[in-house]
Amino acid sequence: MLMQQALFSIAEPLLNGALKYDALAANKLNRLENKHFAIALDDIGLNLSMSTFAGYVRLSSNLEQSDCMVKTQSKYLKDLSDASQLTALIKQDKLVLEGDLHVAQQYSDVFLNNDIDWQEILSKFVGDANAHRIDQFMRALAASIQRKMQDMNYTVATGLTDELKVTPDSQEVADFVQQVDRVAAQTEKLLSQVNVLKDKF
Amino acid sequence: MSSEHNSDNKTHFGYQTIDKNQKEKMVAGVFHSVAAKYDVMNDLMSFGIHRLWKRFTIDSSAVRPGNKVLDLAGGTGDLTRKFSEMVGDRGQVVLADINDSMIKVGREKLQNLGAIGNIEYIQANAEALPFAENTFDVVTIAFGLRNVTNKDNALASIFRVLKPGGRLLVLEFSRPEQDWLNKAYDFYSFNILPNIGQLVANDKESYQYLSESIRMHPDQDTLKQMMENVGFEQVSYHNLTGGIVALHKGFKF
Numbered sequence: 170m171l172m173q174q175a176l177f178s179i180a181e182p183l184l185n186g187a188l189k190y191d192a193l194a195a196n197k198l199n200r201l202e203n204k205h206f207a208i209a210l211d212d213i214g215l216n217l218s219m220s221t222f223a224g225y226v227r228l229s230s231n232l233e234q235s236d237c238m239v240k241t242q243s244k245y246l247k248d249l250s251d252a253s254q255l256t257a258l259i260k261q262d263k264l265v266l267e268g269d270l271h272v273a274q275q276y277s278d279v280f281l282n283n284d285i286d287w288q289e290i291l292s293k294f295v296g297d298a299n300a301h302r303i304d305q306f307m308r309a310l311a312a313s314i315q316r317k318m319q320d321m322n323y324t325v326a327t328g329l330t331d332e333l334k335v336t337p338d339s340q341e342v343a344d345f346v347q348q349v350d351r352v353a354a355q356t357e358k359l360l361s362q363v364n365v366l367k368d369k370f
Numbered sequence: 371m372s373s374e375h376n377s378d379n380k381t382h383f384g385y386q387t388i389d390k391n392q393k394e395k396m397v398a399g400v401f402h403s404v405a406a407k408y409d410v411m412n413d414l415m416s417f418g419i420h421r422l423w424k425r426f427t428i429d430s431s432a433v434r435p436g437n438k439v440l441d442l443a444g445g446t447g448d449l450t451r452k453f454s455e456m457v458g459d460r461g462q463v464v465l466a467d468i469n470d471s472m473i474k475v476g477r478e479k480l481q482n483l484g485a486i487g488n489i490e491y492i493q494a495n496a497e498a499l500p501f502a503e504n505t506f507d508v509v510t511i512a513f514g515l516r517n518v519t520n521k522d523n524a525l526a527s528i529f530r531v532l533k534p535g536g537r538l539l540v541l542e543f544s545r546p547e548q549d550w551l552n553k554a555y556d557f558y559s560f561n562i563l564p565n566i567g568q569l570v571a572n573d574k575e576s577y578q579y580l581s582e583s584i585r586m587h588p589d590q591d592t593l594k595q596m597m598e599n600v601g602f603e604q605v606s607y608h609n610l611t612g613g614i615v616a617l618h619k620g621f622k623f
């Protein structure tokens with residue numbers, strides 16, 4: 170437990186210091202104010218929760234307030250980069266994704282879509298090889314969350330249009346727009362004919 | 371019934387048994403003496419590990435923006451500083467300590483670090499907290515409870531000022547779980563620690579008291595029971611560094 174605290178107390182200022190090199194980080198962190206994203210690796214007992222207070226990212230081991238949580242075991246981490254494995258892991262209860270995945274996506278955006286060379290910064294503390302592994306893991310996790318988001322969006326969209334039929338699909342919307350345009354054109358034509366006739370009489 | 375007192379009028383000051391009305395003054399003397407060197411001594415005595423114990427306490431507090439937090443026996447303000455960041459402009463942190471020398475050192479330190487605006491400093495006795503009931507979302511007392519004359523009264527007073535749903539965190543020295551660690555810890559506490567105190571703070575007696583007061587403090591299960599006795603629910607504790615320190619957590623519902 171204290172080992173985690175020691176790691177966090179080293180990593181936290183490092184992380185926040187590095188984010189200062191990204192001009193867009195402040196805006197991104199603004200949107201994450203008081204949002205908690207947690208990763209729990211049950212087999213090695215690692216609990217990591219990231220939260221943002223006044224633009225400062227805090228690392229903690231307390232998972233109580235998570236807005237989004239990824240729960241798995243360290244041996245499945247490498248499978249997270251494979252989308253097909255991801256679904257299988259969830260079905261086998263080897264991976265749990267809870268809460269608002271947008272929060273996870275926004276955190277991954279802060280840490281991965283920036284100009285900061287994380288490997289370079291991390292390598293000073295944990296060595297080149299470990300820095301590379303951590304970087305790869307974080308990228309794999311971010312990619313798998315993004316894919317999951319896309320899958321969910323697709324599932325929701327097809328569910329609403331094809332299964333429940335509560336909303337039209339894109340082709341139906343396009344047809345409808347075309348029909349509206351046609352009616353509008355015909356109405357205008359008719360109106361101009363009425364005006365011509367009105368002038369005659 | 372209190373589990374820490376020999377009789378109604380007597381209490382402990384380290385290994386000494388004294389009249390209850392003397393303890394407050396004697397503890398005050400210790401902290402007036404150590405206030406200036408308090409942070410340096412904490413780092414030296416614990417090899418810096420007290421920072422990790424406090425960090426774990428902050429983690430366990432689940433403090434949110436807008437919360438009202440009481441850092442009781444807040445001393446030089448290590449917890450207050452972090453809570454101040456976490457509660458934000460809408461929240462408030464009250465650093466309360468019975469000892470004005472400690473408050474003075476704490477206030478100066480926090481102001482120098484730029485922690486201002488949402489922090490209030492109050493000199494208060496934990497046994498009779500000067501706040502309305504149901505005031506705070508979180509109350510912490512780190513390395514302070516063992517110095518309180520009547521711990522049962524202090525716990526009851528904390529319970530009163532907590533809001534329903536609020537939590538108390540008690541970070542305090544406790545009983546090591548392993549016998550070998552207990553022996554090593556005893557040797558360190560009674561042979562090395564007072565000498566560090568003499569060397570750095572020119573005050574051997576205060577650090578001798580520190581070691582003795584730790585041994586006289588209730589162990590993990592006794593303190594848990596004391597918290598339950600005054601009304602706290604879901605009380606649990608977490609041993610840190612093999613039980614040298616324990617973090618007790620309890621809720622008011």
